[in-house]
Amino acid sequence: MSSAVSAERGFSEANSVHVVVESFRNTPDPRLRTVMASLVEHLHAFVKEVEPSHAEWQQAVDFLTAVGQKCDDTRQEFVLLSDVLGVSMLVDAINNRRSTEATDTTVLGPFHMVDSPPRELGATISLDGNGEPCVFTGQVRSADGTPLSGALVDVWQANGAGYYDVQQPDVQPERNLRGLFTTDDDGRFWLRTVVPRYYPIPDDGPVGQLLAATARHPNRPAHIHVIAGAADHEPLTTHVFVEGSPYLDSDTVFGVKQSLIRPVEVVDDPARAAHYRTANPFRLLEFDIVLDPTEARR
Amino acid sequence: MSSAVSAERGFSEANSVHVVVESFRNTPDPRLRTVMASLVEHLHAFVKEVEPSHAEWQQAVDFLTAVGQKCDDTRQEFVLLSDVLGVSMLVDAINNRRSTEATDTTVLGPFHMVDSPPRELGATISLDGNGEPCVFTGQVRSADGTPLSGALVDVWQANGAGYYDVQQPDVQPERNLRGLFTTDDDGRFWLRTVVPRYYPIPDDGPVGQLLAATARHPNRPAHIHVIAGAADHEPLTTHVFVEGSPYLDSDTVFGVKQSLIRPVEVVDDPARAAHYRTANPFRLLEFDIVLDPTEARR
Numbered sequence: 001m002s003s004a005v006s007a008e009r010g011f012s013e014a015n016s017v018h019v020v021v022e023s024f025r026n027t028p029d030p031r032l033r034t035v036m037a038s039l040v041e042h043l044h045a046f047v048k049e050v051e052p053s054h055a056e057w058q059q060a061v062d063f064l065t066a067v068g069q070k071c072d073d074t075r076q077e078f079v080l081l082s083d084v085l086g087v088s089m090l091v092d093a094i095n096n097r098r099s100t101e102a103t104d105t106t107v108l109g110p111f112h113m114v115d116s117p118p119r120e121l122g123a124t125i126s127l128d129g130n131g132e133p134c135v136f137t138g139q140v141r142s143a144d145g146t147p148l149s150g151a152l153v154d155v156w157q158a159n160g161a162g163y164y165d166v167q168q169p170d171v172q173p174e175r176n177l178r179g180l181f182t183t184d185d186d187g188r189f190w191l192r193t194v195v196p197r198y199y200p201i202p203d204d205g206p207v208g209q210l211l212a213a214t215a216r217h218p219n220r221p222a223h224i225h226v227i228a229g230a231a232d233h234e235p236l237t238t239h240v241f242v243e244g245s246p247y248l249d250s251d252t253v254f255g256v257k258q259s260l261i262r263p264v265e266v267v268d269d270p271a272r273a274a275h276y277r278t279a280n281p282f283r284l285l286e287f288d289i290v291l292d293p294t295e296a297r298r
Numbered sequence: 299m300s301s302a303v304s305a306e307r308g309f310s311e312a313n314s315v316h317v318v319v320e321s322f323r324n325t326p327d328p329r330l331r332t333v334m335a336s337l338v339e340h341l342h343a344f345v346k347e348v349e350p351s352h353a354e355w356q357q358a359v360d361f362l363t364a365v366g367q368k369c370d371d372t373r374q375e376f377v378l379l380s381d382v383l384g385v386s387m388l389v390d391a392i393n394n395r396r397s398t399e400a401t402d403t404t405v406l407g408p409f410h411m412v413d414s415p416p417r418e419l420g421a422t423i424s425l426d427g428n429g430e431p432c433v434f435t436g437q438v439r440s441a442d443g444t445p446l447s448g449a450l451v452d453v454w455q456a457n458g459a460g461y462y463d464v465q466q467p468d469v470q471p472e473r474n475l476r477g478l479f480t481t482d483d484d485g486r487f488w489l490r491t492v493v494p495r496y497y498p499i500p501d502d503g504p505v506g507q508l509l510a511a512t513a514r515h516p517n518r519p520a521h522i523h524v525i526a527g528a529a530d531h532e533p534l535t536t537h538v539f540v541e542g543s544p545y546l547d548s549d550t551v552f553g554v555k556q557s558l559i560r561p562v563e564v565v566d567d568p569a570r571a572a573h574y575r576t577a578n579p580f581r582l583l584e585f586d587i588v589l590d591p592t593e594a595r596r
Binding site: 009010011012013016019020023024026027028029032033034035036038039040041042043044045046047048049050051052053054056057061064065066067068069071076078079082085086087088089090091093094095213214215216248250252254255256257258261 | 308309311314317318321324325331333343344350351352354355359363364366375380383384388391392393511514546559
């Protein structure tokens with residue numbers, strides 16, 4: 001203990017990491033011990049690099065306090081902070097190292113807070129009719145190309161005004177623009193919805209102030225959220241982004257991947273319109289989804 | 299812009315720092331831009347090193363939220379978090395690179411929230427009499443040894459039960475154990491007080507839970523806080539620690555420096571007791587303070 005004693009009686013810039021990591025040496029959970037040691041190392045490296053004044057340190061304390069105090073049952077400001085610092089996407093990337101065949105993943109986002117209602121193929125999820133009508137369809141396949149029938153496709157999105165149902169409980173019908181679909185024998189799903197609109201993340205809190213102070217806009221490009229799952233396959237959380245949407249090059253949460261962008265085409269084909277039970281011509285968004293088999297089955 | 303475009307459309311573990319730092323490139327304040335770039339670099343390095351699961355990321359979000367929500371007008375849980383991670387001491391060290399002659403600094407702590415009342419030399423600051431009587435004295439000098447008369451010595455401490463006045467507004471008299479003294483012609487100060495007691499930092503919140511989960515105790519060794527200031531000298535914030543106190547080797551905020559530890563001796567000397575207007579024998583804590591001249595005068 002004598003070396004620890006002398007170290008802890010002489011905290012300095014040079015030994016700060018050692019002294020503080022040592023203080024966590026008796027942490028019973030080895031994972032927590034590892035995480036705290038890594039946190040201390042990187043946090044101290046950051047502080048040593050920027051050399052904050054006392055006033056700047058106080059500003060950081062005040063900012064983090066405001067972030068915590070903005071949180072309530074329907075608002076998670078620390079998730080927004082994680083999002084705009086790219087941490088949410090980084091955690092997503094680390095937890096989704098997939099085969100090159102599988103569809104790319106992106107963040108879940110904060111709006112999957114209610115269960116999507118099961119709906120029949122072809123049903124509409126737009127209960128408020130706010131937005132330009134659009135058919136959304138695709139095929140779910142395994143990495144080797146086999147269509148996956150009976151796969152679940154969970155879909156949710158903002159309406160034509162850029163709001164999710166849970167953000168406008170007094171305006172939108174409950175479970176508006178949400179649906180849980182099951183693929184047919186050929187692995188296909190199709191549903192009617194509206195073309196989603198880009199929208200700002202909630203920016204009336206400290207994270208919004210940070211974005212303003214750093215000349216960043218708060219917007220996300222237009223997208224539909226998808227969680228796809230099938231027996232014996234890894235579930236996949238992603239978005240399909242609308243080609244040509246504003247902010248595709250500067251999504252404030254860094255969620256865009258080139259592979260996830262699809263056109264919303266105008267289709268003039270009375271037979272297909274009739275098939276989808278929509279007026280002709282109609283707008284069509286196609287997005288196929290490829291899932292990796294679970295490791296146990298590979 | 300084309301390289302930024304392609305980078306931002308393909309966020310990955312490999313390019314995450316580049317992509318997110320780029321998003322801050324238009325920050326008008328160059329200092330904020332530097333701080334955000336450094337934060338992103340070190341934060342992403344931490345995430346890449348520990349590879350948190352989604353559940354662990356959620357735990358981190360929940361913890362930080364709880365820290366923010368524990369804060370109110372009299373409780374600053376993010377300061378406590380900074381303290382127990384050694385960040386407060388690191389910021390102190392960075393902002394107090396002094397000459398080798400000057401007294402070492404340590405953290406201000408959260409209890410200097412009210413002004414200390416000016417008192418005459420020799421006055422007692424123990425208004426509740428809770429603790430073992432003790433004389434506290436010392437000389438304030440410049441780095442070259444010159445005594446500094448008219449220097450201000452601001453003193454505050456916990457009582458014999460380990461609590462500051464502001465923690466016990468219904469128990470302790472207002473401004474108990476606080477005093478602002480002015481050194482005499484020989485640069486000396488002396489006052490009557492009680493021997494301070496070690497105490498736990500507030501540990502009924504998330505930081506207390508972190509300490510418990512990591513098998514760390516919440517205690518600080520016994521100390522008296524001092525801020526000393528004199529004309530044409532750098533002000534100095536420090537503690538004097540009581541030799542032999544528990545927790546000198548494991549101060550939970552890492553504030554102890556060997557150079558700041560002093561004995562509280564028993565003095566059996568009727569003449570000195572009379573000089574200090576205290577009963578004989580008495581306990582004596584001596585702590586000289588050396589200040590650096592301000593840079594402009596060097």
